[in-house]
Amino acid sequence: MRNKPLHPRDYNKTVEPQECEIKIKKRSRNDLLIAGLFVVVTALLCYAGWWAWHQYMISPPYVDEERFPIRGIDLSAHNGYANLNAAAADGYEFVFLKASEGATHRDANFVLNYQKAMHAGMKVGAYHFFRFDRDGVEQAVNFLRSVGNRHLDLGLAIDVEEQGNPTNIPLDTIKMRLEMMVEYLNMAGHRVTFYSNRDGWKKYLVDEYNGMPLWICSFTSENARNRDWTFWQYNHRGKVAGIRGEVDLNAFSGSREDWENMFENP
Template sequence: MSRLWLLIAAVLMLASCGSRTSSVAPPSPPIGQPVQPGETAASLAVARARLITHPKFGDSDPHPWDGRTPWSYPIHGIDVSRWQGDIDWHRAKAAGISFAYLKATEGGDLADPKFRDHWRGARRAGVKRGAYHYFYFCRPAAEQARWFIRHVPRDSAALPHVLDMEWTPHSRTCTKRPSGSKIRAEADRFLDILEAHYGRRPVLYTTVDFYRDTGIGRLRGTEFWLRSVADHPHVTYPGALWRFWQYTGTGRVPGIEGNVDLNVFGGGPERWLRWSGQI
């Protein structure tokens, strides 16, 4: 064979090799790591199998629910502060707690003394957790946001954090009731600062009277967590969209002494897994 034909044959062989598709499968994610977007049906099934759905907890002051009950929602969780004391997070998770919101800060100078214990304990037990800030109307939003950031570490696995806004008529230091426009502007400022720092916009928790009095539901691009302990949110907050519903403040959960707030996520298991960053 002439040199020319040898050269042509070599070029064709190289081109053929370069066009082949590798048969080596991409590596699987490490055990314990969340499955990334683009997950297979099998990985979704595995993630869902880890959930305990439709749990029904005790209540020291139960409400006679009509219509759609809290237990018709599959994903339940708690919010806690120093008043719950030490928590057996593994027992709580085994009972069906899928998420927990932990009080971190209040105003611009108070930090919950149990926050770090709760933050670490929930993580060790595999409970999805986020932190919340209780807002006071006697300090600027920017100051309160900095206070929260000082106490709550960045964690890519955490839930979006929460701004708790409600009237404070029983406070010994701050009973101000600013106008709705002022409150909405302050809320927006707080949410913007936390979103810039943590990379995800916080959820806003509120109560029936505060929602009605301030027009806080007009905030754009904000997900809401609504308290409604005597009726479904579609009755208490007509037309409102919500991500979480707090349905009682007197719940009883294994692993927690005394009463605790109980909540549901407004969606099914797959939506929960996606929203919480588990798949």
């Protein structure tokens, strides 16, 4: 079909270039408005997510000092220099010191921190970061050699957690290696405490080690009601005199009398 020629009156209906430019500008403004709203909404959602994370991970739970009067800290080389006389004067009565990790690593500050803690009159324990990908006996030997014959009021603790560990190790292998380590330490005369969070406790420990001393990591006040633990790590971002930066804060589960009895009747 052939196109009909335009009638003279139809020439007035053609769109002028200026009108096209106006429509394009309006469309551009709308696009910018939509993009701006998208950015604002995204920013608000990100802030809401950050705030929720901040409340959960950073804001510590309320820990009643009358119910939990015995407070402590834990340290590793990661914390750098520590004036433990100042920490003790600040009211902290015990410290768990990292001694070792895996089959070969030894914490660079363990010996010095131990000496300073003893001089400050703090009760001392040592902990080992358990590696999922290392032999259990080799880890036990490394732990014992790291602490040597030093007196440890709080004994030995094994840190069992997924953070910092490979994720491709079968659960049965992890449990077998942990069992080998615990048995070796038991044969050497040590009863261990386990450090973990709630998920780690349920996944790796509760079936085989229920009833053993537990040093729980948790940032909820649930632990104030449920005392199935001996020590409670309740804050990763504490401020303590004598220690630069942030440090882990811990509480003992019992009263001061319970605390004193623990050392009179070990």
